[in-house]
Amino acid sequence: MASPAQAPAEAEAALPHRGGGAVRFEALGKTYLSGSGPVQALQGITLDIAPGRIFGIIGRSGAGKSSLLRTINRLEQPSEGRVRVDGVDIATLDARGLVALRRRVGMIFQHFNLLSAKTVWDNVALPLRVAGVPRAETEARVNEALSLVGLEAKHHVHPQRLSGGQKQRVGIARALVTRPEILLCDEATSALDPETTQSILALLKDINRRLGITIILITHEMSVIREIADEVLVLEQGRIAEHGPVWQVFGEPRHDATRALLAPLQHELPDDLKARLQATPPPLGTPSQRILQLSYTGADGLEPDFAAIGQALQQPVRLVHGGVDRIQGHAQGRLLIALDSALPLPPLATLTSGPHPIAHHIQELGHVV
Numbered sequence: 363m364a365s366p367a368q369a370p371a372e373a374e375a376a377l378p379h380r381g382g383g384a385v386r387f388e389a390l391g392k393t394y395l396s397g398s399g400p401v402q403a404l405q406g407i408t409l410d411i412a413p414g415r416i417f418g419i420i421g422r423s424g425a426g427k428s429s430l431l432r433t434i435n436r437l438e439q440p441s442e443g444r445v446r447v448d449g450v451d452i453a454t455l456d457a458r459g460l461v462a463l464r465r466r467v468g469m470i471f472q473h474f475n476l477l478s479a480k481t482v483w484d485n486v487a488l489p490l491r492v493a494g495v496p497r498a499e500t501e502a503r504v505n506e507a508l509s510l511v512g513l514e515a516k517h518h519v520h521p522q523r524l525s526g527g528q529k530q531r532v533g534i535a536r537a538l539v540t541r542p543e544i545l546l547c548d549e550a551t552s553a554l555d556p557e558t559t560q561s562i563l564a565l566l567k568d569i570n571r572r573l574g575i576t577i578i579l580i581t582h583e584m585s586v587i588r589e590i591a592d593e594v595l596v597l598e599q600g601r602i603a604e605h606g607p608v609w610q611v612f613g614e615p616r617h618d619a620t621r622a623l624l625a626p627l628q629h630e631l632p633d634d635l636k637a638r639l640q641a642t643p644p645p646l647g648t649p650s651q652r653i654l655q656l657s658y659t660g661a662d663g664l665e666p667d668f669a670a671i672g673q674a675l676q677q678p679v680r681l682v683h684g685g686v687d688r689i690q691g692h693a694q695g696r697l698l699i700a701l702d703s704a705l706p707l708p709p710l711a712t713l714t715s716g717p718h719p720i721a722h723h724i725q726e727l728g729h730v731v
């Protein structure tokens with residue numbers, strides 16, 4: 363860390379800059395003292411976030427996501443353990459060190475947190491004004507940040523005249539104006555419509571790739587994680603439930619909490635068919651269809667090959683429902699197929715193993731009359 367004798371500009375220069383952005387949690391715990399007794403929000407969190415990653419944190423409501431995110435810029439102090447940013451235990455920072463940390467760790471919020479009485483330009487300039495950055499440099503940096511988010515033309519406008527997506531772009535520009543190495547995103551797209559969400563996610567991805575900024579985001583929208591994150595951490599009751607590359611965690615969720623969170627992304631059997639599903643085939647002579655669920659997880663890079671599926675099952679196959687996404691280059695998804703219940707099936711296990719598996723996992727759901 364910079365010594366207190368250094369001028370602010372020197373102190374910042376002494377910190378690792380581009381290429382930085384690593385976060386390490388060491389046996390982190392957080393207990394809140396509330397009127398109704400202590401609340402253990404985080405427990406035993408040990409984890410590394412590598413520089414330049416897009417890192418998602420998910421979990422049910424109250425799992426500890428915000429608490430964890432807010433320890434990275436010391437908006438929350440851990441009760442146990444440590445947070446290191448580029449190797450520095452941030453609990454040891456003095457007041458000036460904390461100011462420098464907050465310049466290196468930008469943050470954006472669900473409701474943007476813009477000052478309505480100030481123009482776009484003044485909102486973005488605020489962190490530099492507070493830091494006493496000279497006027498000429500402030501101008502250059504604000505213009506640079508506004509151009510990064512595509513809002514140069516709106517510099518004189520007040521926030522109430524902007525759309526939600528434009529407001530979030532201002533929030534992003536304000537976070538980028540201090541040239542951070544880490545950007546914390548607290549439900550950054552949750553207040554936006556799907557189309558605007560897509561444009562903000564594309565912007566975040568671009569910022570990550572172009573500037574190498576580590577992005578750490580919490581969201582309740584699993585599609586956001588699937589769209590932009592490299593890695594995902596699942597929290598459950600303040601502990602790590604699982605953690606890994608998105609394709610792996612989403613493809614083969616190991617924890618109940620993850621499976622529950624991912625349910626909206628799954629291609630479930632449509633309700634009308636579910637209502638008609640029965641465990642056993644009807645008596646001979648009643649036409650019915652056997653429903654199979656074929657799962658594709660990123661691990662094998664398998665993609666559904668309809669000719670191979672028909673050949674392996676030795677009968678006509680009808681696609682009922684489903685879809686396959688690609689996450690980080692890995693196929694992942696589910697297909698629901700219908701076969702004639704009267705025709706025999708080969709052992710399902712043989713279809714998922716051997717040299718030519720047709721899916722990662724196959725399950726018989728039942729019969730539909």
Ligand SMILES: Nc1ncnc2c1ncn2[C@@H]1O[C@H](COP(=O)(O)OP(=O)(O)OP(=O)(O)O)[C@@H](O)[C@H]1O
Pocket residue numbers: 394395396401402403421422423424425426427428429430
């Ligand atoms: N300031 C506080 N005082 C007391 N308890 C708190 C405080 N902040 C959070 N908590 C509690 O800590 C636990 C974790 O909260 P946190 O907000 O980190 O979870 P979260 O996963 O972000 O939840 P959500 O998705 O609902 O925002 C919850 O039980 C919450 O009620």
